Amino acid sequence: MNSPPSRRKKSTSAASTDSTSAANSVNEDISQQVDPSSATITVSAVEVEELSEEEQRDRLHLERRVERAVFEAGKALMELRDRRLYRSTHKTFEEYCKERFGYSRRQPYLLMDAAVVFDNLLEKCDPLDQVLPTNERQVRSMTKLEPHQQQEVWLRAVELAGGKVPTGRIVKDVVQRIMERTQVPNTYQIGEVCQILTKDNPELRGKGGCWAIVSAVNDFSCTVRMWDGEYTIGLQHLKSYNYLPAECKQMQVICDRVAPIYSDSLEETVKSLLQSLGKVNRAYLTAVEEKLLSLIEREYGLIDQSS
Template sequence: MNSPPSRRKKAAPPASTDSTNEDVSQQLDPGSATITVTAVEVTELTQEEQSDRLHLERKVERAFFEAGKALIELRDGLRPAVGDRRLYRSTHKTFDEYCLDRFGYNRSRSYQLVDAAVVVDNLQKCPQIVDILPTAEGQVRPMTKLEPQDQQEVWLTAVELAGGKVPTGRIVKDVVQRIMERTKVLNTYQIGEVCQILVKDNPDLRGRGGCWAIVSAVNDFSCSVRMWDGEHTVGLQHLKSYDYLPAECEQMQLISDHITRVYSDSLEETVKSLLQLLGKVNRPYLTAVEEKLLKLLELEYGRIP
């Protein structure tokens, strides 16, 4: 009798060594992860490098000042003996047009930089200020209408309030306000009044001393006036009324209108000098010859209304 066939046992699969079947979450512990950081050695600056860095930092800080100084020389030069130094005259009739085309500066921005450069120049003359000077035009702007000695006082006070550092524009503005309140005088000038310009060491009024001006706007501490070469803002301490009668003021207004129609930066120097002389007459009328000369200039330059 034959024996029944034996059942063959299936071979058990070998134990898997594939780590993918294991519980990865048990192997990786985020809390015990190690981050390797490579240390980078920072070398100290050499004496020469420190000097280079300070020099470049000063150039950045003084950029607005250098721009203002350059604009001043482009406009009217720093060396009058050289002659006509309007370096924009070959391409543009006026300084305002030149600044707008070349730098994208409107009139306001150009004169902000010019005024700021004048203030910084003045601050540099004070021995106590040499080490801490403005680093931005906005820090200087509140001081532009003050007298030079007041500008220095304001800056020294602002630096002290800032803890011996360069003060913000807000600090400077607050100090300026105190100075102006302390020295505030009543502005009694009236629109249309004729005044004489007094320079009193104010560089912004260079070449305009003794000129007559007609008040066009009355501000708290200054007046906007029309002179032979255009509109200007002048502090009260730089004005002296001629005390003309109303009819005489009206006559001066007519003369001012005639001069304004003729004057421009593109005129020949002789013509501008003549207009400047007419702008300094200390009487409320022109002589017959002066009137003829002015009418001739109006005809020549085609500005008759």
């Protein structure tokens, strides 16, 4: 028995035909479109409003405030330190800076040194026309130079940077060239006794006025022995006592006696005494100092108890 024709099937076929026609129509529309690679895009021009003279002055003023921010911080830190405005809450300036600002031990001193350099550059450069430093690292290598050398270095570094703010690396390279050009021969001799000059160098904090005995002579520094160890120190931080050879030998004996005893684990009273011996500005110990040192040596087993 033959089945009657299926209307559903015919309807489906019709729908399929319509769908195909629609697809063909779309394809025809797409094919008639312009190639995207050759299409022209029209962009409306936007007119940029120029700054007025007053706005230009305001912009420059605000930019200078941003640039000086880090150096203003250095000036503020100097006043906090010099006036000891931290004393009501903290024993030391370093502890205050760490707790209040999150600074490492060295950071506040770097900022203060940078502020001094920045002020020196302001004396040479017109702040409205010249390029000035914008961060501490750009001037770090200049802090140990004389003021006129700092100005010379900065102007040369700006020139090498094409009139823009130079990087710390560019500044450091210029500083190195000046140091090589103005190199002073190292005239210190092994065994010579010198005094430590800190000159606001945070790495030498607590060593100001201490004696040191030269153990090695380098190009720009000396390796020295002190009452608490051996250090390498730049020539600008050393000053000879001009002791006679016999006096230098006496200081060497004192160093050989104090150095084996000293350590951070000692009792505070003993440490204080040894530190005071590390700052004597004479090539001998007084009778009382000799007795106290001998007592400590016996206490720590460095000499025979029966002697």
